[in-house]
Amino acid sequence: GENVEQHPSTLSVQEGDSAVIKCTYSDSASNYFPWYKQELGKRPQLIIDIRSNVGEKKDQRIAVTLNKTAKHFSLHITETQPEDSAVYFCAASIRSSGDKLTFGTGTRLAVRP
Amino acid sequence: GAVVSQHPSRVICKSGTSVKIECRSLDFQATTMFWYRQFPKQSLMLMATSNEGSKATYEQGVEKDKFLINHASLTLSTLTVTSAHPEDSSFYICSVLGTANTEAFFGQGTRLTVV
Numbered sequence: 001g002e003n004v005e006q007h008p009s010t011l012s013v014q015e016g017d018s019a020v021i022k023c024t025y026s027d028s029a030s031n032y033f034p035w036y037k038q039e040l041g042k043r044p045q046l047i048i049d050i051r052s053n054v055g056e057k058k059d060q061r062i063a064v065t066l067n068k069t070a071k072h073f074s075l076h077i078t079e080t081q082p083e084d085s086a087v088y089f090c091a092a093s094i095r096s097s098g099d100k101l102t103f104g105t106g107t108r109l110a111v112r113p
Numbered sequence: 114g115a116v117v118s119q120h121p122s123r124v125i126c127k128s129g130t131s132v133k134i135e136c137r138s139l140d141f142q143a144t145t146m147f148w149y150r151q152f153p154k155q156s157l158m159l160m161a162t163s164n165e166g167s168k169a170t171y172e173q174g175v176e177k178d179k180f181l182i183n184h185a186s187l188t189l190s191t192l193t194v195t196s197a198h199p200e201d202s203s204f205y206i207c208s209v210l211g212t213a214n215t216e217a218f219f220g221q222g223t224r225l226t227v228v
Contacts, residue, residue, distance in 0.1 A: 034216060034217070041204075041222075041224070042221070042222070043206060043219040043220060043221050043222050044157070044206075044219050046216045046217075049216060089156060089157065099145070099210050099217075100147055100159055100162055101147070101157075101159070101208075101217060102159070103156045103157045103158075104156065105155075105156045106155070106156050
């Protein structure tokens with residue numbers, strides 16, 4: 001089955017700096033890659049996603065890049081703010097096959113004011 | 114997007130008892146729902162895929178007789194933790210897929226504590 005690895009496990013940045021989180025996946029058939037933000041004790045919230053026919057996607061301060069050849073994708077947060085502090089999970093799935101999500105191990109992001 | 118309601122949000126039970134968790138898709142008919150478990154400071158691990166009108170599909174290592182899943186309607190799936198033990202204490206979250214090419218929607222989760 002799919003295996004998703006995520007790095008780093010913790011990340012501390014100064015407010016205003018950028019944060020980058022990287023994920024790799026194992027199943028070349030995966031074609032949908034969402035990123036979730038989870039605050040303590042709450043449900044995961046989708047912040048951005050990308051599909052395999054796109055190399056990059058941007059939404060304001062958040063961007064995701066995908067390299068299908070290398071089987072890795074990254075989350076980029078620019079101009080970080082304290083409210084960006086949370087745990088971020090990447091995930092991968094095959095949209096045409098049950099669509100179950102396989103999650104990465106998570107990155108705890110702390111933005112220092 | 115789809116609205117997913119999970120109940121209860123928190124539950125404390127004694128060892129050996131059973132606990133039922135409900136996951137409702139309030140505005141969307143879900144033929145498939147997913148159940149995840151999340152231990153503190155860890156990732157979401159898929160337990161099983163709940164299929165309306167048929168048996169659930171369990172992930173490797175998940176005991177189907179311990180975690181009973183029922184998906185009797187297009188809007189409701191239930192997870193029953195039978196003979197609960199302290200090691201079953203965890204955060205259980207369900208999710209529903211929206212229509213094709215849309216995101217997965219999560220319930221608010223259930224914090225289970227077995228004492």
